[in-house]
Amino acid sequence: xxxxxxxxxxxxxxxxxxxxxxxxxxxxxxxxxxxxxxxxxxxxxxxxxxxxxxxxxxxxxxxxxxxxxxxxxxxxxxxxxxxxxxxxxxxxxxxxxxxxxxxxxxxxxxxxxxxxxxxxxxxxxxxxxxxxxxxxxxxxxxxxxxxxxxxxxxxxxxxxxxxxxxxxxxxxxxxxxxxxxxxxxxxxxxxxxxxxxxxxxxxxxxxxxxxxxxxxxxxxxxxxxxxxxxxxxxxxxxxxxxxxxxxxxxxxxxxxxxxxxxxxxxxxxxxxxxxxxxxxxxxxxxxxxxxxxxxxxxxxxxxxxxxxxxxxxxxxxxxxxxxxxxxxxxxxxxxxxxxxxxxxxxxxxxxxxxxxxxxxxxxxxxxxxxxxxxxxxxxxxxxxxxxxxxxxxxxxxxxxxxxxxxxxxxxxxxxxxxxxxxxxxxxxxxxxxxxxxxxxxxxxxxxxxxxxxxxxxxxxxxxxxxxxxxxxxxxxxxxxxxxxxxxxxxxxxxxxxxxxxxxxxxxxxxxxxxxxxxxxxxxxxxxxxxxxxxxxxxxxxxxxxxxxxxxxxxxx
Amino acid sequence: xxxxxxxxxxxxxxxxxxxxxxxxxxxxxxxxxxxxxxxxxxxxxxxxxxxxxxxxxxxxxxxxxxxxxxxxxxxxxxxxxxxxxxxxxxxxxxxxxxxxxxxxxxxxxxxxxxxxxxxxxxxxxxxxxxxxxxxxxxxxxxxxxxxxxxxxxxxxxxxxxxxxxxxxxxxxxxxxxxxxxxxxxxxxxxxxxxxxxxxxxxxxxxxxxxxxxxxxxxxxxxxxxxxxxxxxxxxxxxxxxxxxxxxxxxxxxxxxxxxxxxxxxxxxxxxxxxxxxxxxxxxxxxxxxxxxxxxxxxxxxxxxxxxxxxxxxxxxxxxxxxxxxxxxxxxxxxxxxxxxxxxxxxxxxxxxxxxxxxxxxxxxxxxxxxxxxxxxxxxxxxxxxxxxxxxxxxxxxxx
Numbered sequence: 001x002x003x004x005x006x007x008x009x010x011x012x013x014x015x016x017x018x019x020x021x022x023x024x025x026x027x028x029x030x031x032x033x034x035x036x037x038x039x040x041x042x043x044x045x046x047x048x049x050x051x052x053x054x055x056x057x058x059x060x061x062x063x064x065x066x067x068x069x070x071x072x073x074x075x076x077x078x079x080x081x082x083x084x085x086x087x088x089x090x091x092x093x094x095x096x097x098x099x100x101x102x103x104x105x106x107x108x109x110x111x112x113x114x115x116x117x118x119x120x121x122x123x124x125x126x127x128x129x130x131x132x133x134x135x136x137x138x139x140x141x142x143x144x145x146x147x148x149x150x151x152x153x154x155x156x157x158x159x160x161x162x163x164x165x166x167x168x169x170x171x172x173x174x175x176x177x178x179x180x181x182x183x184x185x186x187x188x189x190x191x192x193x194x195x196x197x198x199x200x201x202x203x204x205x206x207x208x209x210x211x212x213x214x215x216x217x218x219x220x221x222x223x224x225x226x227x228x229x230x231x232x233x234x235x236x237x238x239x240x241x242x243x244x245x246x247x248x249x250x251x252x253x254x255x256x257x258x259x260x261x262x263x264x265x266x267x268x269x270x271x272x273x274x275x276x277x278x279x280x281x282x283x284x285x286x287x288x289x290x291x292x293x294x295x296x297x298x299x300x301x302x303x304x305x306x307x308x309x310x311x312x313x314x315x316x317x318x319x320x321x322x323x324x325x326x327x328x329x330x331x332x333x334x335x336x337x338x339x340x341x342x343x344x345x346x347x348x349x350x351x352x353x354x355x356x357x358x359x360x361x362x363x364x365x366x367x368x369x370x371x372x373x374x375x376x377x378x379x380x381x382x383x384x385x386x387x388x389x390x391x392x393x394x395x396x397x398x399x400x401x402x403x404x405x406x407x408x409x410x411x412x413x414x415x416x417x418x419x420x421x422x423x424x425x426x427x428x429x430x431x432x433x434x435x436x437x438x439x440x441x442x443x444x445x446x447x448x449x450x451x452x453x454x455x456x457x458x459x460x461x462x463x464x465x466x467x468x469x470x471x472x473x474x475x476x477x478x479x480x481x482x483x484x485x486x487x488x489x490x491x492x493x494x495x496x497x498x499x500x501x502x503x504x505x506x507x508x509x510x511x512x513x514x515x516x517x518x519x520x521x522x523x524x525x526x527x528x529x530x531x532x533x534x535x536x537x538x539x540x541x542x543x544x545x546x547x548x549x550x551x552x553x554x555x556x
Numbered sequence: 557x558x559x560x561x562x563x564x565x566x567x568x569x570x571x572x573x574x575x576x577x578x579x580x581x582x583x584x585x586x587x588x589x590x591x592x593x594x595x596x597x598x599x600x601x602x603x604x605x606x607x608x609x610x611x612x613x614x615x616x617x618x619x620x621x622x623x624x625x626x627x628x629x630x631x632x633x634x635x636x637x638x639x640x641x642x643x644x645x646x647x648x649x650x651x652x653x654x655x656x657x658x659x660x661x662x663x664x665x666x667x668x669x670x671x672x673x674x675x676x677x678x679x680x681x682x683x684x685x686x687x688x689x690x691x692x693x694x695x696x697x698x699x700x701x702x703x704x705x706x707x708x709x710x711x712x713x714x715x716x717x718x719x720x721x722x723x724x725x726x727x728x729x730x731x732x733x734x735x736x737x738x739x740x741x742x743x744x745x746x747x748x749x750x751x752x753x754x755x756x757x758x759x760x761x762x763x764x765x766x767x768x769x770x771x772x773x774x775x776x777x778x779x780x781x782x783x784x785x786x787x788x789x790x791x792x793x794x795x796x797x798x799x800x801x802x803x804x805x806x807x808x809x810x811x812x813x814x815x816x817x818x819x820x821x822x823x824x825x826x827x828x829x830x831x832x833x834x835x836x837x838x839x840x841x842x843x844x845x846x847x848x849x850x851x852x853x854x855x856x857x858x859x860x861x862x863x864x865x866x867x868x869x870x871x872x873x874x875x876x877x878x879x880x881x882x883x884x885x886x887x888x889x890x891x892x893x894x895x896x897x898x899x900x901x902x903x904x905x906x907x908x909x910x911x912x913x914x915x916x917x918x919x920x921x922x923x924x925x926x927x928x929x930x931x932x933x934x935x936x937x938x939x940x941x942x943x944x945x946x947x948x949x950x951x952x953x954x955x
Contacts, residue, residue, distance in 0.1 A: 046810075096811060101818035104758075105901060108751050108817055212778070218856050219779030226770030227785070229826030234792060237803035244803060251809065337578060340571050347572075353938075354579045357586065360937045362885035364905040365926035368912060369589045372919045378603050380588060428582060485796050488887050492912065508798050516892055521802050528799050535796055 010197055011068060011206065014079060017194055018065035021086070025058030043255070045243065057082060068207070076207045079198045080217060087191035088228060094184040098175040103168060114163035117155050124151030245525035252519065262526035268308035269293075277302040312527065314502050315510040319534075322419060322506060323483045330423045330479055331472070334430035339464070341431065342438045352435065355428035363425070367492035370421045374407040374493075381407070408493055411503035418489050418504055426482070430475050437471030438464070473546035477539055484535050487512065507531045586930075593924035594731040600919045611730035615639050615709045626726035629706050629718045638706035643720050647703050650686045650695040659698060661717060662686055670694060735924040742921065743914060744899050745928060748907035752884060752929075755820045755903060759883040760876050762825025767875065768868075771834025772860050776846065786835070789828040798888075805892055817901055819893045824883065830875050837871040838864055877940040881933055904929040 032042075032051035042050070060082045067075025095101055128148030134140040175181050197203060204214070220227075245262055249255040272284040274295065281292040281304060290306030293313050297303070307313045337355065341348050358366065373381050386402050393400055407417040445467065449459045465472075487508040491497050498505035498513070507527065515524030588607065592600060595609040614623035617639060624639035631638070650667065651659045653674035668685040675681075676696055683694040704720035707713075740746050773779075774786050804823055805814075813819040841864060849859050865872070887905040894901050896910065908925050915921040 101813065101822065102816055104754070104817040104821065108747075108754050109900070111754060112746075112750055215777055216779040219773050219777035219782060222769050222773035222777060222856070223782075223785070226766045226773075226826055226831055229766060230789070230828060233804065233807075233823040233826055234800065234828070237800050237807060238792075238795065240803035240806065241799055244806070249806070251806070337575075340575055343568070343571055345568060345571065351575045351579055354582050356937070357934070358582055360881050360933050361586075361930040362887070362905055362908075362933070364885075364887045364908050365589075365929045366585065368908060368922055368926045369585045372592065372923065373585060373588065378601055378605050380584075380605050380607075383603075383605050424581070424585075481794070481796060485798050487798075491887075491891075492909070511798060511801075512888075512892075515802050515805075521806070525802050528802065532796060532799055536794070539794060 008206070014194060014197055015065045015068055017190065018061045018068070018079060018082070021082070022058045022062035022065065025054045025061065029054040029058065057085065071207055073207045073209055073213050076198055076203060076209065077213065077217060080195060081220070083191045083194040083198070084221075084224065087188060087195065088224075090184045090187040090191060094181060094188060097178065097181050097184065098172055100172070103171075106168070107163065110162075110164040114159035114161075117159035117162055119155070121152045121155030121159065124148045124153075124155055127151060241525050241528060244522055245529050247522045248520075249522040249525075250519045251521050255522075258522070262523050263530075265308055265523070266312050266526060266530060270306040270308075272304050272306070274302035274304050279304075281306065311502065311505060311510060312507075315498075315505045315507045316534075318415060318502075318504060319484055319486070319506040319508075322415060322422075322486055323480060323538075325416075326419045326422045326426075326483045326486075327476060327479050329419070330426045330430055331476055333423070333427050334434050334475065335468075335472075337427070337431045338434035338438055339460070341435050352432060355431050357428065358425045359429035363488040364492055366425060367421070367489050370417075371408070371493055374417055376404060376406040376409070379407075408495075409500055411499075411501040414494060414500060414503045418486070418493060421489060421493070422483065422486065426479055430479060433475050434468065434471060437468050441467045469546055473542060477542050480538050480542065481535055484531065484538065507534070589923045589927055589930070592920055593735055593927045594733065595735075595920045596730075596732055597918055597920055609730055609732065610727040611732075612725040613728050617641075617707075617709055617712065619712075624709075626709070627704075627706060627718070627720070627723040628726060629716055629723055631714070631716050636708065637726050638714075638716065639709045640720060641705045641707050641715075643704040644702050645705055645717065646700065647717060648684075648700050649698045650684060651698050652693065653681070653683070653696050656696075656698060660686060660688060660695070661703070663717075664700070667695075668692070732920070735920050736928065739911065739915075739921045739924045739928070743907055743911045743925065744902070745904070745907055745911075745925060747900060748902045748904045749928065751817060751901060752903040752905075755817060756880055756883040758821045759824050760879045762821070763827050763830050763879045764872060764876055766826050767830035767834045768860070768865065768872070770831040771838050772856075772864060774831065774835040775838035777856070789831060792828050793832065801889065801892060804889075808893060814893060815895050815898050815901060820886075820890060820903065824889075827879075830879070833875055834868070834871065837868050841867050873940055877936060880936050884929075884933055 029051040032047045032054065035047065060078050064075050064078035064082055067073075068079060069075070125148065128145060131141045131144040131148070134144065176185065203209075244255075246257060246259060247255050248258050248262075268290075270285060270290045274284060277295065277297055279302070281287060281295075284304060285292065285306040287306075290308055291310030293305045293307040293310055295302065295304040341352060373379050376382055382405060385405070389400050389402060392398065405413055407413050441464065445463050446459055449463050454462065485508050486506050490504045490506060490509050491512075494500070494504050498509045508531070511524050511527045511531065514520045514527060591607050591609055596611055599606075599609055599611070613626045615626055616623050620641070624641060626637050626639055628635050629638045630636075646664045647661050648664050648667070649659045649661055651657070653676050656676070666687070670683045670685055672683045672694065673680045674683050674694070674696055681696040683696060685692040686695045687693075701719070703717040704723070705715060706718055706723075707715050774782065808814050808819045808823075813822075845863055846859055849863060854862070885905065886903075887909075890903050890906050891909070894903070894906060896906075899907075899910070902910070908922075908929055911922055911925045915925075
């Protein structure tokens, strides 16, 4: 009863800390909101965000003090959470200020010197594996393990020393002279102390912890690295991107709210009627604002479409054309190949591995290879075409001319060249996915179909295709999502990027140009969101189709 | 029954034929890459293109300081391998004034000019004394050209003149692994390789750690909000990566990581997809084992380290391989965040992009660079494919 009245000394310390921290957080939040002190130089959104986070944290801290005082377990949870968050923040901030993250550059510079010694550690590991041979000779095994561990530790240590461990540590210690860094490290220490105080059994007992409390604390503790990273590097940026798409952010400091202006510009189309199909565009369109996108004739009326951002629509068209050609080609070829591979013939695994190779190589490297294959004078592709044509001419007596296609420098063929390469690269992966799907189809379905007198083709159409529907959905969706974001192939293969004559300009290429060449990052963000809607729509469409086809199968 | 077996065999042969054809298509660019990366520069621009690298053959001959290139030349109707001793010899084509078709080729210095003239096609031309079968015959100069002097390497007295450009050089298969050394020096590829390896290893370790720990929490720990957070994670897997490029760039500007390797590592060690995969795997581990360990007083960390991680080696290997490929091959983000000028922090893909401009006339060097970037993933794939192909596909089919 006495402990209930006056908390133990260590609990008083925790309560005091939480009250103090809450007050400090509130003070800092107010400072941020009013823009006083050093906060004045920060951007408004950053100030608001920081103030909001600090307020939330301060309230949590205050509540922790309150509940702990009243011996309610929620106080312990809150205390652990707030201290943990503060610890992570202090830790990251200290790393940032003391140059730990930037030190990776130095590490990359010096690691070459440490590599030979890492080899030593590897030899130690190999010696350790030899211990398995002496099963039953316990003493011998122990001895070998000890030697191997010794060599590994020595190798690792020498490697670390050679890569500059000591200068790095000394540099880190020297940084403690910086008052901010020192403060952060002290903050880290306090939070650690608090975490220890509240995490131990004694605290759990004092606050009547139950199993589900422990489970919750454990759960969030385990999830926290992932969740924090996810919030900071995924959810946060996503929200930021949405905000940026409503500004004219340019990466140099200008960031004015412009409302939906970016989106308006993207979707601003102007449709006009022409008096004749060949009438000049500037007679019906305000060509200072609108570029001619397309003209066509419906029911005797000639119509011209002008777009404020003509390039966006060209990019959209190219992206859609690319996807509509590349995805069906890749998926169909993969489907055929996987059915061939599914026969129980020897050596199938070998073919499967070979088909997989293109999808594991870097697109950049692959593109460089194809660039030379596509070379119009000495490239193997044109040489192959010429060989085939000469052969056909000799056999059939025809006189077909050498097309001598200038693959990448002609606007008619550039996108096709990219599509061929993309199909080549994705087909193997899709084949392997289909193969796995095929192997999951129960064999008795085929037996039943054979009994019913179905031929190979009928089996393929009536058994394989419907049973493969979930895999097909997965394959089409992933290929589609990837192809709607095609960029790297085009960046390497075309010159200028997106050329010739904008024939390979895709949405992501256009996004890249806007965001990182013209630094119109607000506009680029708006393009990104339009792209997202396109991808989302495509996925949804596929999902609907799959649902229909699946229900179709089971209804029958 | 026999005809059935015959059709079966024919069918299998057809299947193998198609499969082999596709395998050739799949492999050809890789073979082309390796072969070209071992070529000499002159060999890469040859038409018609040849796959394998070749180099001209040289012979050592007494009396000559340098080794001499061998060519195929026709001597007395036979094709022989002769060495080119001297090129650019000015020769004249001579013919008798009354029979212009009977041409002879002689070096300009081997004939004796005369004072006499002859009438050819209504034109007066000077006559030269030209040696033919041991006799000196007066002839007119029809045309001039430059030829090479070739000698039989076994018998230097046997000589012949032939057009050097039209003669086929004697070649043999060869390899220039030196291209790899040159490209590493030319383009700081060594540093790019170290950077890529460092970045990749750190990203793999980071992703594995966060997704193992997170996947365990999702699979085996009960806490309020778990299922909604998991659903949220699932929902974000579909969100394309390009959405993040611009805001992440701005965040990197804010924390001062532009141009730094940290920007290639820290933002990429958290993965919703990997967490999802690990959770799917951990769910299949029997609960009884874990409960027994809990009763024995093991902590959650111990259970994770001693039971779950050893049980999930195939899943870990799969995810590590995927992450390795992803980190090793990534290009868009490094392109955006690392300056073209800051070569110290380039990764391989960026170095290749620079090399593309720097060695635009040397495909052998460019493709050597491409091979440097492609071969390590191939090795990882070959090592990891046992786990990789099987479980990559099973997750797709179940998911």
